[in-house]
Amino acid sequence: MTTQELVSQIKKKKSFLCIGLDVDLEKIPQHLLEKEDPIFEFNKAIIDATNHLAVAYKPNTAFYEAYGIKGWQALQKTVDYLNKNYPEIYTIADAKRGDIGNTSTRYAKAFFEDLNFDSITVAPYMGKDSVEPFLAFSEKHTILLALTSNEGAFDFQTKKVNEQELYKTVLETSKTWKNSENLMYVVGATKAEFFTEIRKIVPKSFLLVPGVGAQGGNLQEVCKYGLNENIGLLINSARGIIYASAEENFAETAAEKAVELQQQMETIIAEM
Numbered sequence: 001m002t003t004q005e006l007v008s009q010i011k012k013k014k015s016f017l018c019i020g021l022d023v024d025l026e027k028i029p030q031h032l033l034e035k036e037d038p039i040f041e042f043n044k045a046i047i048d049a050t051n052h053l054a055v056a057y058k059p060n061t062a063f064y065e066a067y068g069i070k071g072w073q074a075l076q077k078t079v080d081y082l083n084k085n086y087p088e089i090y091t092i093a094d095a096k097r098g099d100i101g102n103t104s105t106r107y108a109k110a111f112f113e114d115l116n117f118d119s120i121t122v123a124p125y126m127g128k129d130s131v132e133p134f135l136a137f138s139e140k141h142t143i144l145l146a147l148t149s150n151e152g153a154f155d156f157q158t159k160k161v162n163e164q165e166l167y168k169t170v171l172e173t174s175k176t177w178k179n180s181e182n183l184m185y186v187v188g189a190t191k192a193e194f195f196t197e198i199r200k201i202v203p204k205s206f207l208l209v210p211g212v213g214a215q216g217g218n219l220q221e222v223c224k225y226g227l228n229e230n231i232g233l234l235i236n237s238a239r240g241i242i243y244a245s246a247e248e249n250f251a252e253t254a255a256e257k258a259v260e261l262q263q264q265m266e267t268i269i270a271e272m
Helices: 003-013 032-036 038-050 068-085 101-114 128-135 166-174 189-201 219-226 250-270
Strands: 017-021 056-058 092-097 119-122 141-145 183-187 206-209 233-237
Touching: 003 166, 003 250, 017 250, 032 038, 032 183, 032 219, 038 250, 056 233, 068 092, 068 250, 092 101, 101 119, 101 128, 119 128, 128 141, 141 166, 141 189, 166 189, 189 206, 189 219, 206 219, 219 233, 219 250
Parallel strands: 017 056, 017 233, 056 092, 092 119, 119 141, 141 183, 183 206, 206 233
Antiparallel strands: none
16 A cells, blocks of 8 residues: 555545554453454454544554464454455554564565565664665555654663764664655654654654553644644554453444544544
8 A cells, every 4th residue: 555545545534543453362352262263353343343443453463473373374364354355454564573684574575475464563773774675665664663652662762872862863864775765653652742853854754653542642642743744643542442342242342432533533634
């Protein structure tokens, strides 16, 4: 999916909501555990109930890898289901990969060719030659970890190197890499006060923003400082939506929570 196609979906749905599919078998409704593939059945129900409200879905691959081959198969089935039934939806592999060139190339092939995701999250710590293999897939997006929502982000990301915070150096350096126009960036919602500085460096790029809801991020604050002329934000919510209920009507309840966010987004878009 191109950036323009993503922008078109945002305008059509009046939403920039991304739903995180972080499936924990201990948290899903008990009746699903009787199914042959409870992870996929859970995802399918959530997707069917919320696809008109969301423009993207983001499975965190750790939640699938933890269940071995069955988890990986559930991930494959989930992405296949999205691509076949809702091709307008943007898919994000939240895999946080990043390694030396040859290894990164294999990771890129796994997620872009085999699983056919639209994008993948990548850690920039190993630098240019660990990220450019992902960027070589010109029809895909690479979402670089810039300023994350966790407490430990302050251990390194905001430390100054040559009088500049490290996350700013990451942003500026990444713009020099080949096919950098295919970059997006992860910026945590709990870091709303940093969005102004980030937008000075990457004014046109899309930002994937986790942390709204359960982690304490504020949608209005993020939008105040992070929006650009094409919206430029994908606001991710996982637990607050997918685990809103553990009853048999869990998907309907998830949709109700998604509507709450979507309606806020519609108001924000109308006020731009």
